Amino acid sequence: MAKSSWLIPYFALEEEGKPLYDQADIYYEKSSLRREVVDLTTPPSFSFNIFIDGTMRLYNVGLAKPYTPLYLAVVSAATLRREGRKLFNTNISSSLYLLLFPFQTYREYLQEAQIEVSYADIENFINQVSRWFNIRGLQSFKEDDLDYRKIGGREIFKHKNCLIICDISKRGVVQKGNYLISKEDLFNPQKIKEAAKARVRRIMELLEFRCLLEASDSFSDCYILKDGLIDRYNRVKHIFGIDKQTYQAMLMNVVGFIKYPRKIPPEVRVNILSLSESQYYRWIGRPEDDEDDENNPYPSPDTNELFDFALLRFRRLPHFLDTPVGIVKLQTLKREHNKDNLKEIVKAVLRERYPLPSDHRRIYSEPFPIEEAEKVAKAQLPSEDRIRGLVYSLM
Secondary structure (H helix, E strand, C coil): CCCCCCCCEECCCCCEEECCCCCEEEEEEEHHHHHECCCCCCCCCCCCCEEEEEEEEEEEEECCCCCCCEEEEEEEEEEEEECEEEEEEEECCCCEEEEEEHHHHHHHHHCCCCCCCCCCHHHHHHHHHHHHCCCCCCEEEEEHHHHCCCHHHHCCCCCCCCCEEECCCCCCCCCCCCCCCHHHHHCCCHHHHHHHHHCCCCCCCCHHHHHHHHHHCCCCCCEEECCCCCCHHHCHHEEEEEEEEEEEECCCCEEEECCCCCCCCCCHHHHHHCCCCCCCEEEECCCCCCCCCCCCCCCCCCCCEEEEEEEEEECCCCCCCCCCCCEEEEEEECCCCCHHHHHHHHHHHHHHHHHCCCCCCCCCCCCHHHHHHHHHHHHHHHCCHHHHHHHHHCC
16 A cells, blocks of 8 residues: 555654553542551561553654644553562563554544545555554454454453554543544544543553453462552453453452552541551542443442542651651552451551562652563563554554
């Protein structure tokens, strides 16, 4: 095929690292909010042996006429296993490519616009991208294939370095909601960039959840520390096709570690600065989907899907009092039969304060194994030269 006439080649790294995770509002039962003290003189009843983290890169690789950016992203999730004092990578770690563009909105715009671009130009380009991956022994999928009634996220995410073609015209990954990108937004590159970032973040969360699924099967007796919020059942059931009982069983040993909490109950916010290392605030609630929810545009709140949350000081800034530095949030499945479970989790998390991470910018709020998992995830991403070669071979 000749070079695409509808697309102007371009190349720029737009975003790198992990997009902010703690986006959801935390609804909580006010009666459950309380301050507790954990005894750090006694060891916890368990320790974490599995650590999960992810990362991403977002590239602007082209401009569709008249001026609509096309994005290519690479996302990666790493699962590390700890034996003794050593960390090992596992075969659960994975990475994939995403091609992001408001295809449906752009096609509707072409029906009205007086530009020399046809529907066939777009279809030929998508087929050309898919062939580039297929001739190299890599799989390519459409976003709708993530629906468990088609192929399903668990099967697709097993393919390392596969391609997923994402239409960001509407909200949602497999259950499309209202339009996210209108025809007027095609001339607003910032709006399209934000929509692409939100979709990349959502699929990275799903990739990490797939790591949770596989780790819970392969290492059923291990406790898992995952960076970021734990997905609600309603946000993953359409992708992985799991029932509520399976979901709750796999989360029994999983703890979400939120390094930079922003959604904090108002009653706690005014008192967190005085928290010592042995104190934490506890409440019961659930992450409620907000307007950026990419998988469930019509959320149906499940009042029985509750989590225990804890706000604590992971590390303290030396020689300073009453500072928010080092405050982190934990999330774990609520257990009716074990009221002291959260205290054991807090103690186990506080044991991860040492050794210190190598990146001194994260020294107060990141566990060392999580930092190592992110390093492995970054190492799995293709180099910029490889991405640049892919783009130039297609355009």
